[in-house]
Structures are given as structure tokens and as C-alpha cells.
Amino acid sequence: MDLELDADQLELRDHARAFLADACPPSLVRGVYEGTGTADGLWKSMVDLGWPALGIDVADDGLGQGFIAEAVLVGELGRVVAPTPYLATVTQLAPMLAEAGAHDVLARIAAGTCTGTLAVHETTAKASRHITAQAIPIGGGRRVLDGTKTHVLDGATADEVAVVVRGGPDDERGLGIVLVPREAFDAEPLIVIDPTMPLATLHLDGIEVDADRVLIEPGSPEAGWRIGLVQAHATVAMAISCVATCRAILEATVEYAKQRHQFGRPIGSFQAIKHRLADLYLAVERADALAWYAACTIAEQDRSGHAPMAAHMAKAAAGDCQRLATRDGLQLHGGIGFTWENDLHFLLKRAVTTAFLFGDAASHRVQLAQCRGLEA
Amino acid sequence: MRLQFDDSVEAFRAELLEWLALNRPSAETMAADPSVSTGHAPEWARRWTRTMFDAGWLVPGWPPELGGRNATPTQTLVYLEELAKAGVPRTTNVQGLGIVAPSIIDYGSEAQIRDYAMRILRGEATACLGMSEPDAGSDLAALRTRAVRDGDHFVVDGQKVWTSGANYADFCFVFCRTDPDVPKHKGISILIVDMDSPGITVRPLPEIVHPEHPDLNEVFFDGVQVPADHLVGELNAGWAMANGSLAHERGMVWVSAVQGISEAMAHLHEEAPDRIDALPPDERALAIDRITQVEIDAFAARCLGYRAFAKLARGGSAPEQALMKLFTSETRQAVAEVAAALQGPDALVVGGASFDGHQAIDEPQGTWLEQYFVSFANTISAGTSEIQRTIIAERVLGLPREPRPA
Incomplete structure (x- = not known):
């Protein structure tokens, strides 16, 4: 087992560090904290550099550099407290899409035209390991949602949200994933201590989801x-x-x-x-x-x-x-x-x-x- | 960054395992005639060292004439791991093979290599390391044992303490003051001293656990005559060699330390379900959490070791050695402490034949509480945990040194 970065990964790290020293100085973070600036330009530069595509498979229009390269960027962004949709989009939504084989949305992420997140937590943070939100079948492969997710990173701004749900009211029904577009639900931004990591509560009751947006069928094998x-x-x-x-x-x-x-x-x-x-x-x-x-x-x-x-x-x-x-x-x-x-x-x-x-x-x-x- | 080694390393591992299966001393052989001190090599241990030397498995990274096979650092890592997993000691004379022989080979004369280093490598002699003194522990450079040149001899007077294996060793690698009139680091030399020289008295220091098998000793030198050609390297250049010696000691010591932690952790996991069932229900979650905390430490120790190794293999220096020494010794202690606490009053019951006397193996021995007490050997010796923290702060983090008293 070799737990050191190789030469290419070190080079990526050094490039990222040099880029972020200019593109994400403390003054930018302060602007986000004090409401006097945004990090939109930073994200646009990251997209121009191909960062969202870096870890996504070539078959999904990514650069196929794998998770280690992606993690190198995650670390560099963490070092400078970068206020970007990278973490939620690339490390939360994208792997769910990859697991489900959702090529089209992944390709949009790779192109930098879509942001996203993963909604897991419910009501209280400590209850996060117990999922009660439901996606109830209503025929034709469609489902209707019932439940509330909270502490969702970028939940009020992400274009697409993958929601962890149960197949029905019965606790034994297995877990699944549905993909919900931003415009479909009410998002309530939370006032948080770190505005560079915006969190939101998502009210999902009554939202109907088409069959092609059920990424992982609740209760399906594995x-x-x-x-x-x-x-x-x-x-x-x-x-x-x-x-x-x-x-x-x-x-x-x-x-x-x-x-x-x-x-x-x-x-x-x-x-x-x-x-x-x-x-x-x-x-x-x-x-x-x-x-x-x-x-x-x-x-x-x-x-x-x-x-x-x-x-x-x-x-x-x-x-x-x-x-x-x-x-x-x-x-x-x-x-x-x-x-x-x-x-x-x-x-x-x-x-x-x-x-x-x-x-x-x-x-x-x-x-x-x-x-x-x-x-x- | 990857989880597996490449095929050539795995082929090396397979070759080693095949050879070990055919040639290793059996557990029964070792138990029948245990090594009771790190200076003690029973007959089987001498034969085993010689067998490894002849087959090029004693120090794989060295050339064949020194008992090796020019193995790569990665292969050496695999070798140390597999030997530790198999429960076979490379040697019972850890400081002899690990520090004294490499130091003589690095700094000694041809005659010293022939007469001392090679005898260690062939299993013909054991060595001890005379460093610490009553007033020179963490501050090793304050040592006062004097060596005064008198014709073709040095005359050595003074006292060493905590000298592992001195009660059985054939010779001692003695750090002496040869110039008292220069700053303390600049007046130290190293002599090879035969332990049967007139004027040497060894007094074993029985330890707090298993006093019947003392490994630590006081060594008194009273007008001991040492031939001048037993000086290792240059006169008054001992301090640099001391740092070299300890580098040998710390280089890959973590491998067996990590393996010892893993084995202790595996024992703890075996016992845990029954022990937890026996606890009152409202204590179980706390007990499980303590076990899980040390489990994470145990696995982290392995990951840290591999990472330090990867840095070393790529030619970087490894200040991680202080980190590994600190982290593995404190983790080993924590595992034993958690396991003993889980036993409750049962931990107080000792006795039986659980301790076979082997001093040289990091594998867990004795009851958990005995292991806990024994573990302090590693947080105190070879640079205490406090010294390691200072080393990390100054040499890794670059914090300024404490002003020295005038």
C-alpha cells in the first residue's frame, strides 16, 4: 500500500494551490462572509479549468482522472475555505449519478452547466442515519415524495438534488434514490455559522417524480x-x-x-x-x-x-x-x-x-x- | 497512491513465505528454550540467525556477503511485516542486529567488522548498547563515563544504566567521554568493550513485571582496559554516530510495532463481544466506544507507517520517525489499557504461563494489565514520548528551540 501522492498528483496539487492563492484569497472569503461579494467568478474559473470534469469517467464526458485527483482538489479548496459548489456537486451528486448510470446529468456536471447535492439528513442532525422520507409509487413507475430533508449542502442553490428515500411508509421497505430538480421544491436556507458552506431545509411533500428520475429503485437488489x-x-x-x-x-x-x-x-x-x-x-x-x-x-x-x-x-x-x-x-x-x-x-x-x-x-x-x- | 504492491513485490513475498515455512524454528523449539534477555541467544536462535545469514534473509537490503540479497526498501518492508506476522524473531539480540552491527559496518575498521559485526550477523555473538547513564537519559550528551588513553589502551571508568541485554551480551558498544574540556556533544567517542574484560560488573535491574527475567542492567566500569584499536570511527566523533545509530533503530522499527498493535487489537476484538455482554447494559456503549477509538489508532498507525515509508523510499527525509515512535508506543499502551479496563477486576488476576520470556518480540504477551505496564518500556526508552514531542515541534514544525541554560 502506497499512501503518497504520485508525481502527477503532486503537480496537480501544486497547480491548484498556486491557482487558488490568486483566485481565492482570504478577501474573497471575507466578501462572502460579509455579504459584499460572491465567489461566482471562482466557480467559473474552476469550470474553465475543467475541475468538475476531472474525476468523472471519460464515458460520461469527464476527464477520467479518478477520485484521488478529485480529492486533491477537495483538499486544496478546503485549505482556502473556497466557497464553491464543488464539494456537493462533484463528491456528493456525481458519484450517485455514476452509480446509477445517469449519463446525461453527469455530462452536464462535467461541462460545468449543472450543480447538485445529496440530501440525506432529516429533522435533527443526530437522526441522520435513520431515513423516513418516502417515495411512494403512484403507477407508471412514478412516485410521490413525502418528507423533509435538512442540512443539505447548497440545498437552496443546487440545480439537481439526489434524495435518499424509502420505498414507502413501512420501515422495512428498502432505501432508494430519486433525483429532483431545483424548481420542483421549496428550499429554506438556514442561517449558518459558515456561509461558505450554505445549508438548507428541503420540503419535499407532494413532489411527483417521473420514472426516469428514480436513480436507484427503492428496495432493488443491493x-x-x-x-x-x-x-x-x-x-x-x-x-x-x-x-x-x-x-x-x-x-x-x-x-x-x-x-x-x-x-x-x-x-x-x-x-x-x-x-x-x-x-x-x-x-x-x-x-x-x-x-x-x-x-x-x-x-x-x-x-x-x-x-x-x-x-x-x-x-x-x-x-x-x-x-x-x-x-x-x-x-x-x-x-x-x-x-x-x-x-x-x-x-x-x-x-x-x-x-x-x-x-x-x-x-x-x-x-x-x-x-x-x-x-x- | 494505491492499496496494493506490484507483482515483483508479491513474488518476493511468496519466495520468503515458502522459505520461512521450510526453515523457521518451530513455536515449540522457541518455547522450550526461550530467550530471556535481549543479550541472550539460545542455541536455536544462534542457528536461526546463521541460517538466515547464509540464505541472504538476515538483512535483505544488504549484499549477500553481509547476509542479504540487495532487496529494495519495499521488499525489506514486506520482509519485516511477514516475519512479524509469522511470529518469528529476526534475532533475539535486537540492539545487536539492529544498531550495533550496522553502526560498526558504517563506521568501524575492517578488523572491527570482521571480529564483531560479522559475528553478530552469523549468530556467534550478541551485543548491548551502552548509552544511558544515571545522569544522562533524555540528555544523552551529558554522559560522563570516561575513557582515557593510556599507551595502546583506553582506560574506562563510569557507569551505564538501562543497558538492555548486558547480563548476557558478549560485548558492549560503549559511548564514552574522551574530552571533558569541549562542549558536551564534541567530546564523545565509541568503544567496543568485551563484556568479560576485568573491571566490568553487571547488576541486573528486575522490572516491574516479570522480575525473574531482567533485561535491563546497570553496568559498572572500573579501570577497564580497552585496546585502542577498539575505538569506532574518529576520536570525539561519537555524537554524530549516536544519531546514526538511533536512525538505524528508528528506521523501520515501526513495522514490528505496528504488527504488535494489530495483534493486540485482534485479541481485543476476539474478547470484546463476551466482555461487553458481561457488562451492565448502561456501560456497554462507553466500552464499545473506547475499543473503537483504539481500533482507529491501530489502523492509523499502519497507514502512517506506510506513508512515512513511501516518503523515505522516494528519497525524502523522514521526520516521521519521531511521529511513528510516539504514536505506536502510545497506541500500544492505549490498547492494553482499554483491554484491561474492559476486564474490570479480572484484569488484576495474573500468573500462569502466559509470558514465555521472549524479550525480543513485539507480539503481545502476558495479561492485558501486564502488557500495559510493559508498554511503558516503549514510551520511556529510546527517547521518551516527551522528547519525541519536542523533536516533532522543533524539527518537523520548525518551532524555535528552548533557550539553553548558560
Whole structure:
């Protein structure tokens, strides 16, 4: 097993980093935070560079570079808190479309003419693992939806939403996926701590879905397993993003500890500070190694059953790492990090957001234990 | 970035496994005559080292004349993993094969290589490493054992402590002060000292678990005469070699450490369902969560090791060695602690023949609580966890050094 980027992937990373240094400076993020600017131009540039197409198969009009390349971009976007539809469109909707063989919409994503997201969570965040939304058959292969999804990333702006549903009111009916266009439902934007990761509640009651928009037939063979793989894909991407943001917090904090002098010496020369930063580095490396391992299981389409477990480990570790990064990043910056004028809080809020979406650390540990047959 | 090795590595693995199946010492052979100290090589261990040397499997990355087969770093990684999985020690004299022999080969004279390094490689001698002293632990450069040149000899006076295997070893790789009048790092030299030299007294230090098999010792040098040609490398150049020696130690130590963690974790998972059933229902979720936390650490240790290795194999330096030492030793400790806590008062019951005395293998031995106590050997020795954190902060993160007292 080789968990280092190869030469091409490193080159992609360096190009992306250089591009984003210009195209997504902290001032752009601040504009989004303060409502004085948008990141529309950034997304357009990313489309021009072919980024949405990068990981999509050639057969679906993509560039066929695979998930590792995609994850490299996810990480770079996370480092700079980029406010773009990339994460939801490319790592949530696109893999669902690929799993379902929905060529046309995938091709639109590759072309940059369609954005999207995946709606999983319901009512309370902690209930996210239990799906109650339904798609009830009404004849002719059509279905009518019943239910509400919440905490949907880009839910108020995405062109297409893949919704995880049950086949009916009965709990035993299997899970499935329907694809709903933006204009079909009411979306209620939530006021969130990180406006670069906009969330919305989607009211789906009474929406009728044509047969060709049922991406995965509820209760069809392996439907739950296939949806699980796509969720693993989205979860791993979220973990990669979270860890990249945490690494940026670590780097900013190390830099600050070198610059800031008290008692006639840099605060970073005090062992109390050093050991906290060493522990944070350890947490970042631990989470990063697990995230890239999990990314390999996604990239190699490992259907041995390890991909979901790897995703649970990756997201749990990302959450652990976020907890330390947020706490120590803010604490060690002292008062300056507490001010709105300093850019640190963009990173802190993005780290928490990506740690909590698609399952926090505790949730993924419970799911990992269940994979191991351990249940309380 | 990929999960599998290429075919040539897998072919190497297959060849090794076939050879191991035919040539390895059996578990019964090893158990019948256990190695009771890292300086102790029972007859089977001496034969096994010689067998590996002759077949080019002792240090695969070295050329055939040194017991290798010019294996690539990746092949060496696979070799260490498979040996650890098979439960066969490469050697019982870990510091001899892992540090002393490579250091002599790197820095020693032809005669030293012939008379000392090669004897370790052929299973004819064992070595111990005389570094730590009562007042020179984490601050190793403060060591005070003196070596004074007197004609064609050095005369060595002083004391070492925590010297693993000194109670059985044939010779010691002794770090001595040869110039007390220069800054402490610049006056250290290395001597090869035969352990049967007059004036050496070894006092074993029984450990907190299984005191009947002491591995650690105090070693007293009282006017010990050492031939001048036993000086390794240049006079007063010992500190650079010390760093080289420890690099040997830390290079791929993680492989067996990670394997030990995996095995401990596998045992914990075997026991877990019954142990959890035995808990009051309202304690189960907490217990499961603690197990899951160490499971994630255990797997992360493997991923981190592979990543550090990939960096090393591509020619980068590996500051990750401090990270691996810190993370594997603390994870091993955490697994034992979680497992012991899961047992409740049962953890307090010890005894039986669960500990076979092997000092050289990272595989879990003894009860969970015994493993927990034993695990401190690795968070304390070879640079404590606190020292590793400082190394990470200064050498990896680039934080400024603590001002040194004048």
C-alpha cells in the first residue's frame, strides 16, 4: 500500500494551490462572509479549468482522472475555505449519478452547466442515519415524495438534488434514490455559522417524480449497499476537506507561535506550546493518513466491504482532529484569533462544518463498531 | 497512491513465505528454550540467525556477503511485516542486529567488522548498547563515563544504566567521554568493550513485571582496559554516530510495532463481544466506544507507517520517525489499557504461563494489565514520548528551540 501522492498528483496539487492563492484569497472569503461579494467568478474559473470534469469517467464526458485527483482538489479548496459548489456537486451528486448510470446529468456536471447535492439528513442532525422520507409509487413507475430533508449542502442553490428515500411508509421497505430538480421544491436556507458552506431545509411533500428520475429503485437488489458506497465517497471527501482545513489551522498557528514574542522569546519556544502543537500535528497526520487510505478504497472501487469501514475511520479521525485544531488553533492565537478582522475564524468554522456534516466522530465510531458486530 | 504492491513485490513475498515455512524454528523449539534477555541467544536462535545469514534473509537490503540479497526498501518492508506476522524473531539480540552491527559496518575498521559485526550477523555473538547513564537519559550528551588513553589502551571508568541485554551480551558498544574540556556533544567517542574484560560488573535491574527475567542492567566500569584499536570511527566523533545509530533503530522499527498493535487489537476484538455482554447494559456503549477509538489508532498507525515509508523510499527525509515512535508506543499502551479496563477486576488476576520470556518480540504477551505496564518500556526508552514531542515541534514544525541554560 502506497499512501503518497504520485508525481502527477503532486503537480496537480501544486497547480491548484498556486491557482487558488490568486483566485481565492482570504478577501474573497471575507466578501462572502460579509455579504459584499460572491465567489461566482471562482466557480467559473474552476469550470474553465475543467475541475468538475476531472474525476468523472471519460464515458460520461469527464476527464477520467479518478477520485484521488478529485480529492486533491477537495483538499486544496478546503485549505482556502473556497466557497464553491464543488464539494456537493462533484463528491456528493456525481458519484450517485455514476452509480446509477445517469449519463446525461453527469455530462452536464462535467461541462460545468449543472450543480447538485445529496440530501440525506432529516429533522435533527443526530437522526441522520435513520431515513423516513418516502417515495411512494403512484403507477407508471412514478412516485410521490413525502418528507423533509435538512442540512443539505447548497440545498437552496443546487440545480439537481439526489434524495435518499424509502420505498414507502413501512420501515422495512428498502432505501432508494430519486433525483429532483431545483424548481420542483421549496428550499429554506438556514442561517449558518459558515456561509461558505450554505445549508438548507428541503420540503419535499407532494413532489411527483417521473420514472426516469428514480436513480436507484427503492428496495432493488443491493440498493442499500450501493447507496452506502456513494455515502462513503461523499463522507471521505468531507474528511479530506476537513483535514486539509485543519492542516491550514495548524500551519497558521505554528507560524503565529514563531512570530509572536512574549517574555523576550517566541511563544513557540515554550514547551507548553510545542507539545500542544506536536499533538495537533499528530492528530492531523493520523486523520490525513486514514483519509487518504479511505480515498484509495474509493478510487480503486474496492467492493470488498472495506470502503465503508475506511470511511468511518477517516471521518471519525477527521472529527477528532478538528476538535483539537479548533480548540488549540484559537487558544494559541490568543486574543487576535478571537477578532473578526483576523482570517483564522474562516478556517475554524469550516473545520467544524465539515467535521459535523455527514456524521461526526462519535457517529462514525458507532457505525464502525456496528461493522465489527459490536452493539450496545 | 494505491492499496496494493506490484507483482515483483508479491513474488518476493511468496519466495520468503515458502522459505520461512521450510526453515523457521518451530513455536515449540522457541518455547522450550526461550530467550530471556535481549543479550541472550539460545542455541536455536544462534542457528536461526546463521541460517538466515547464509540464505541472504538476515538483512535483505544488504549484499549477500553481509547476509542479504540487495532487496529494495519495499521488499525489506514486506520482509519485516511477514516475519512479524509469522511470529518469528529476526534475532533475539535486537540492539545487536539492529544498531550495533550496522553502526560498526558504517563506521568501524575492517578488523572491527570482521571480529564483531560479522559475528553478530552469523549468530556467534550478541551485543548491548551502552548509552544511558544515571545522569544522562533524555540528555544523552551529558554522559560522563570516561575513557582515557593510556599507551595502546583506553582506560574506562563510569557507569551505564538501562543497558538492555548486558547480563548476557558478549560485548558492549560503549559511548564514552574522551574530552571533558569541549562542549558536551564534541567530546564523545565509541568503544567496543568485551563484556568479560576485568573491571566490568553487571547488576541486573528486575522490572516491574516479570522480575525473574531482567533485561535491563546497570553496568559498572572500573579501570577497564580497552585496546585502542577498539575505538569506532574518529576520536570525539561519537555524537554524530549516536544519531546514526538511533536512525538505524528508528528506521523501520515501526513495522514490528505496528504488527504488535494489530495483534493486540485482534485479541481485543476476539474478547470484546463476551466482555461487553458481561457488562451492565448502561456501560456497554462507553466500552464499545473506547475499543473503537483504539481500533482507529491501530489502523492509523499502519497507514502512517506506510506513508512515512513511501516518503523515505522516494528519497525524502523522514521526520516521521519521531511521529511513528510516539504514536505506536502510545497506541500500544492505549490498547492494553482499554483491554484491561474492559476486564474490570479480572484484569488484576495474573500468573500462569502466559509470558514465555521472549524479550525480543513485539507480539503481545502476558495479561492485558501486564502488557500495559510493559508498554511503558516503549514510551520511556529510546527517547521518551516527551522528547519525541519536542523533536516533532522543533524539527518537523520548525518551532524555535528552548533557550539553553548558560
